[in-house]
Amino acid sequence: xxxxxxxxxxxxxxxxxxxxxxxxxxxxxxxxxxxxxxxxxxxxxxxxxxxxxxxxxxxxxxxxxxxxxxxxxxxxxxxxxxxxxxxxxxxxxxxxxxxxxxxxxxxxxxxxxxxxxxxxxxxxxxxxxxxxxxxxxxxxxxxxxxxxxxxxxxxxxxxxxxxxxxxxxxxxxxxxxxxxxxxxxxxxxxxxxxxxxxxxxxxxxxxxxxxxxxxxxxxxxxxxxxxxxxxxxxxxxxxxxxxxxxxxxxxxxxxxxxxxxxxxx
Numbered sequence: 001x002x003x004x005x006x007x008x009x010x011x012x013x014x015x016x017x018x019x020x021x022x023x024x025x026x027x028x029x030x031x032x033x034x035x036x037x038x039x040x041x042x043x044x045x046x047x048x049x050x051x052x053x054x055x056x057x058x059x060x061x062x063x064x065x066x067x068x069x070x071x072x073x074x075x076x077x078x079x080x081x082x083x084x085x086x087x088x089x090x091x092x093x094x095x096x097x098x099x100x101x102x103x104x105x106x107x108x109x110x111x112x113x114x115x116x117x118x119x120x121x122x123x124x125x126x127x128x129x130x131x132x133x134x135x136x137x138x139x140x141x142x143x144x145x146x147x148x149x150x151x152x153x154x155x156x157x158x159x160x161x162x163x164x165x166x167x168x169x170x171x172x173x174x175x176x177x178x179x180x181x182x183x184x185x186x187x188x189x190x191x192x193x194x195x196x197x198x199x200x201x202x203x204x205x206x207x208x209x210x211x212x213x214x215x216x217x218x219x220x221x222x223x224x225x226x227x228x229x230x231x232x233x234x235x236x237x238x239x240x241x242x243x244x245x246x247x248x249x250x251x252x253x254x255x256x257x258x259x260x261x262x263x264x265x
Contacts, residue, residue: 001025001049002162003074006056008032010122011080014155015054015162024163040064047072052162055079057101066108076111076168078161080154083116083173084232092225093218102171113161114171118234121148121176121255124185131263135197139182140211141227142201145235147175148185150250153241160244175238177249185252192256193263204228 002019006012007028019026029035029046036042038060047053053069055077069077082098089095105112130137154174161167180188183199190197202210204224211220226232241249256263 001027002052002054003027003029003043003046003050004054005029005035005037005043006054006080009056010120010151011154011158012054012056014152015158018152018155018159019162022159022163024159037065040068044068044072047074051075053077054158054162055105057081058097062101063104063108066104066110070108070110074110076113076162076165077105077108078113078115078158079105080158081114081116081171083118083234084226085114085116085171086173087231089225089231092222092231093216094222094226111165111168113167113169115154115157115161115174116171117149117154117174118176119146119148120154121150121252122259123148124189124256125259125262127186127189128263131197135195136200137186137197138200138202140202140204140207140223142182142199144227145179145181147177147179147235147237148252149174149176149241150252150255152255153245153249156245157241172240172244173238174240175234175236175249177237177251179235179237180252188253189256189263192253192260 002024004012004015004026007016007030016026016028027046035046037056040061043065047069050072051074053074057079081102084095085098085102087095090099102114127137157172157174186197186199208220
């Protein structure tokens with residue numbers, strides 16, 4: 001039995017689908033199923049017969065939850081981490097909670113695998129309100145190239161690591177197959193949707209105002225550190241997905257085609 005936390009999220013839902021299709025027994029865990037990740041006892045109540053756990057990072061009582069997982073005899077944990085971890089920047093709020101989560105898992109005594117993906121293709125869904133209002137999308141960091149990754153490919157690697165010991169003790173950096181600007185992604189999306197879309201890049205000042213209205217200051221500072229100061233480079237195309245699965249990672253066009261109905265609505 002494999003417990004999948006965040007089972008309704010971008011990656012977790014794909015992990016559930018891939019494992020189920022492969023004939024694995026899966027126990028989805030999320031608030032939608034009555035679970036509470038911040039409560040170690042809630043997690044512990046779902047661990048009977050579980051051999052592996054797909055784990056989200058950085059939640060409350062993380063160490064206590066890992067202690068419950070180890071006490072239940074779980075054989076391995078696969079944790080969704082971040083491409084920012086190798087930079088080691090503990091002043092950056094995003095990097096810090098990912099780094100601290102990895103350290104806590106290492107210290108738990110559980111066999112582990114870490115997945116360190118680039119930004120998700122599914123982050124493009126935040127453009128939906130603008131696309132429903134018209135054909136112009138305004139967004140931050142217009143000059144930043146990112147080899148974004150389809151959550152499906154993250155989940156495919158997670159499924160491999162959850163079902164066998166071969167990848168224990170490994171941290172995998174993951175990217176998609178193309179290094180694209182935001183305008184490139186919007187152009188491809190427009191081609192898929194049959195719409196003539198226009199991208200307008202926000203200035204850094206405009207981006208900061210919009211982002212501060214939507215998230216805490218420390219996270220705005222973290223993203224400006226990544227993409228304005230250049231402390232994180234997610235532009236290189238990595239071969240990890242191909243090397244582990246034997247196929248190319250899904251392209252942004254494939255992701256957009258698979259999500260065309262959501263954008264059409």
